[in-house]
Amino acid sequence: MMKIPFLDLAAQYESLKPEFDSAIQSVCANTSFILGPEVSAFEHDFASFIESKHCVGLASGTDALRLAFEALQISSGDEVIVPANTFVATAIGALEAGATAVPVDIDPDTFLMDYKQLETARSSRTKAICPVHLYGRACDMDQVMDFAKQHNLAVIEDTAQAHGARWHGRRVGTFGAIGCFSFYPGKNLGAFGDAGGIVTDDDHLSQQVRKLRNYGSEIKYHHPERGINSRLDSIQAAVLSIKLKHLERWNQQRWKAAELYRSHLEDLQSDEFVLPDILTPEQHVFHLFVIQVKDRARIEKELMEQGVGTVKHYPIPFHLQDGYKDLGYTEGDFPITEQLASRILSLPIFPGITEEQIAYVSGCLRKSLR
Ligand SMILES: *Cc1c(COP(=O)(O)O)cnc(C)c1O
Numbered sequence: 001m002m003k004i005p006f007l008d009l010a011a012q013y014e015s016l017k018p019e020f021d022s023a024i025q026s027v028c029a030n031t032s033f034i035l036g037p038e039v040s041a042f043e044h045d046f047a048s049f050i051e052s053k054h055c056v057g058l059a060s061g062t063d064a065l066r067l068a069f070e071a072l073q074i075s076s077g078d079e080v081i082v083p084a085n086t087f088v089a090t091a092i093g094a095l096e097a098g099a100t101a102v103p104v105d106i107d108p109d110t111f112l113m114d115y116k117q118l119e120t121a122r123s124s125r126t127k128a129i130c131p132v133h134l135y136g137r138a139c140d141m142d143q144v145m146d147f148a149k150q151h152n153l154a155v156i157e158d159t160a161q162a163h164g165a166r167w168h169g170r171r172v173g174t175f176g177a178i179g180c181f182s183f184y185p186g187k188n189l190g191a192f193g194d195a196g197g198i199v200t201d202d203d204h205l206s207q208q209v210r211k212l213r214n215y216g217s218e219i220k221y222h223h224p225e226r227g228i229n230s231r232l233d234s235i236q237a238a239v240l241s242i243k244l245k246h247l248e249r250w251n252q253q254r255w256k257a258a259e260l261y262r263s264h265l266e267d268l269q270s271d272e273f274v275l276p277d278i279l280t281p282e283q284h285v286f287h288l289f290v291i292q293v294k295d296r297a298r299i300e301k302e303l304m305e306q307g308v309g310t311v312k313h314y315p316i317p318f319h320l321q322d323g324y325k326d327l328g329y330t331e332g333d334f335p336i337t338e339q340l341a342s343r344i345l346s347l348p349i350f351p352g353i354t355e356e357q358i359a360y361v362s363g364c365l366r367k368s369l370r
Contacts, residue, residue, distance in 0.1 A: 002360045004348050006309035007186055011352040012250075016242060020192075023238040035214075036234035042241045043197070046181075049164070049244060052174045052199035054206035057232025058213050061160040061182020061196040065093020067230065068156045068178040068198055069128070071208035074099050078127040080156075083113040084334035085341075086132045088318045090158050093180070094130065101327065102126070103319050105334040110277070111135060111290065114336070115143040128154040133162035133172045135313070136188065136254070136287035137279070141167040141175040148176075156180060160196075161287040163188040164251050169282075173199050178209075183232075183240055188254070188287050189247050191236040250351035254286035257353050261289060264362035268369055288313055289349040293369075296345055302368045308361050311346045 013020070027038060039057050047055035058064050074080065075098040082090050084103035091101040104117045113131050129148055131139040139157075148155045155176030159165075163181060165172045173179025183195035200206050211218055216227030255278075262278055269275055272294035278284065290313060293299050303310055317337045319329035331338065347361055 001307050002357065003307040004309060004353075004357050004361055006311050006346070006348050007350050008348075008352070009185060009190070009350070012243075012350075015352075016246075019242050020239060023242060024235055027234045027238055032234050034233060035231060036237075038234040038237040038241065039232055042232070042237040042244070045241055045244055046197065047199060049247070050171050050173055050179070050199050052171070052179065053201040054203070055197050055199045056206055056209045056213065057237055058196045058198065058209075059230040059232065060194045061158075061180060061184060061187075062089040062092050062096075063213070063228070063230040064160075064180035064182065064196040064198045065090065065130070065156065065158060066096040067209045067212045067228075068180050069094055069097035069099060070212055071205050072128065072154050072156070072177060074127045074154065077125060079123060079125040080128045080130055081118060081121045081126060082130045082158075083132050083134070084317050084319055084337040085111060085314070086134060086158065086318070087160070087314060088321065088324075089160070089182075090130060090132055091318050091324065093158075094128075099127070100125075101318075103317075103329070103334055103337075105336045106340070108336050108340065110137065111340065112137060112139050113144075115140060115147065118147050122151060126151070126153060128156055130156045130158055131176075132158040132160075133165060135276070135290050136162050136165060136285040137277075138162060138165045138167040138172045138283050141170075141172065145175055160184075160187065162285055164247055165285045166282040174201065177202060178205060183236070188251060188285055189240065189243055192239050193233075193236055195232050195236040195240065197232060246351075251285040252281055253351045253353075254349055255281040255284065257349050257358055258284070258286045258289050260355060260358045261347065261349075261362060264359060265365065268366065273369055286349055288346045290344050290346050292340065292343040293345055294343065296343060299365070299368045300345060303361075303364055306364045308364055309348060312341075312344055313346050315341055317341055 043055040080094040159173035160182035212227040216225040274292040
């Protein structure tokens with residue numbers, strides 16, 4: 001029996017270990033722990049990778065969302081449209097800024113925000129849309145931007161799962177006013193701890209987020225506005241700069257792995273087993289490879305018994321979580337998202353996953369589906 005964890009970051013670490021070790025030692029030796037030169041260097045590198053004018057490094061992706069809304073002065077009484085199918089942090093970002101998160105259901109074929117429902121979700125209080133490029137798949141930014149322009153809404157992109165993906169040639173995260181990234185260890189570009197950042201072409205917004213992440217201050221002990229402490233630290237920045245050089249290649253490996261899964265399993269597709277669309281390596285950077293299965297509990301268990309790790313992204317949508325009861329939603333409000341939550345299963349996918357491992361996982365799944 002093989003053992004294939006859902007996510008294996010060890011090989012990636014081992015392959016670059018001397019570089020990491022020396023970069024971390026250098027931060028320690030320079031004692032440049034907070035906002036050191038490593039942070040500005042990474043901000044510069046990441047902005048240029050994303051093809052955006054500015055990047056501001058932050059402590060997490062959740063803070064990136066929160067500070068994006070705050071920089072745009074979206075707050076109490078304002079509404080932000082978010083997809084119902086997302087990681088809870090998308091909603092936390094809007095709520096922390098003081099606004100309300102208004103979910104829309106998703107398109108069952110793409111798992112992404114259903115653009116046709118934006119009009120239903122819109123009210124006189126709507127100030128922004130927050131499309132999420134979930135699982136690594138680029139949203140249709142033509143649809144999002146058209147709707148936003150028509151109704152004068154800001155667009156804040158949640159790009160936490162789609163570092164490097166493109167929509168019609170342009171990097172996601174650069175369409176709206178601000179793109180929000182997480183560098184949580186398991187993301188396509190991940191640090192050795194919590195980290196995040198925003199990108200924007202707008203000088204003023206970049207300056208605002210820069211201030212807000214540092215106690216609302218540009219000049220030490222002068223606080224023209226209230227901020228928080230949410231800085232990317234220098235050790236994480238140094239690690240991220242090293243990894244960034246390999247991101248494009250790692251994204252290619254993810255896409256190849258997805259394509260291979262598909263070629264192994266395509267013939268089994270039915271109402272009870274659905275594979276994700278492969279699209280192009282540009283449009284989908286496969287942060288996650290999410291299948292839909294009818295008999296999920298059994299399949300999950302059988303895969304585990306054969307040494308295959310799986311995860312559910314996400315088993316309970318945020319509108320049905322106890323922590324979000326006050327938003328006032330109940331079961332049945334977003335039926336596609338809810339139905340999907342009971343069927344989705346993420347298979348192992350990470351840079352460096354081998355053809356042999358993919359063949360083994362596919363073989364186990366084939367047995368279970370029979
Ligand atoms: C990971 C993630 C976040 C939050 O990022 P953190 O760095 O964990 O705070 C936000 N949105 C989505 C879609 C994510 O996957």
